[in-house]
Amino acid sequence: MTDPVIVASDLGRRFGETVAVSQLELTVQAGEVFGFLGHNGAGKTTTIRMLNGILTPTTGSARVLGLDPMVDGTQLRSRTGVLTETPSLDERLTGRDNLTIYADLYRVPKDEVQARVDELLTGFDLIDRADDKAGGYSKGMKQRLALARTLLHKPEILFLDEPTSGLDPVAARQVHEMILQTTRQQGHTVFLCTHNLVEAQRLCDRVGVMEHGKLVALGSPRDLARQLVTNLTVDFEVDASSVPGALQALTAGGVTASAGQQAGTILVSGAAREQIPDQVSLLVNAGIRIYGVTPQEPTLEDVYFALHGEEPVQHNQAEVIQ
């Protein structure tokens, strides 16, 4: 990671009375997977559109790949790929023809088009349906075709607006692998808008969280979790026979603790990281032998809900939060 490829300074956009994006300061480095999170209407898509010269900012400025999107939009868009929220395909054409026509628009060298198109159709598992009309594709197949189209010209920055929405888990995994390949192998940058916090946690080097047009948090998922989520759950592993004594010692020290499901484990909840050494001292002073202390690392989902002042609802890992 060296040069910033995206720089936004005081970037803002109003639509009449609606402030869609306000005073956005953001720098994204080459090779990063940057996640852009936030509620519906938080300003994510508006930001992507401004960064690609599709929408004029009302305040501030941006530089993307060293270019001003409003001045050099066409040149810029030949070096970026944008997957919009509702990509339009030509439904009367086959999947293959949809890609071939765009390859021409993107000026992929003529002698490379067929191989590139085949490579993408294969990579996105569409090769068997390549010669069927796109209008007959399922929603997920259309999304995969749109993604393949975005990659035709090997863009240096890939802007993906909810790329896995509507995809089955296998197809979503393929998209994740494509994102990682794009950055890790080709050194390209990915700017990813997603409502899927598990996806963001898995893929993103850093995330920004937008709320009502303002950037309210910025950092790596791990750093944000440590800064913003102060209520940890900590697992203590002790002798099974000493669980009652350990609970008594912790409770006497004002710590909320309960026996874990597995024999010899104790759960302390609502703890700040700095309190863990004191809890260990309480146990050691009570003569309890400790075999393990494991703080449960907070997730990006915990961060998201902490920022919005809400408790996360218990749900399974694969669930998408809309």
Ligand SMILES: Nc1ncnc2c1ncn2[C@@H]1O[C@H](COP(=O)(O)OP(=O)(O)OP(=O)(O)O)[C@@H](O)[C@H]1O
């Ligand atoms: N062309 C437009 N005309 C009027 N208002 C707009 C326009 N585009 C966006 N907005 C408003 O700007 C705000 C931000 O919208 P935006 O689409 O950027 O949100 P988002 O974060 O992408 O939301 P979502 O998660 O639902 O996609 C919203 O209040 C939206 O109604």
Ligand SMILES: [Mg+2]
């Ligand atoms: Mg959007």
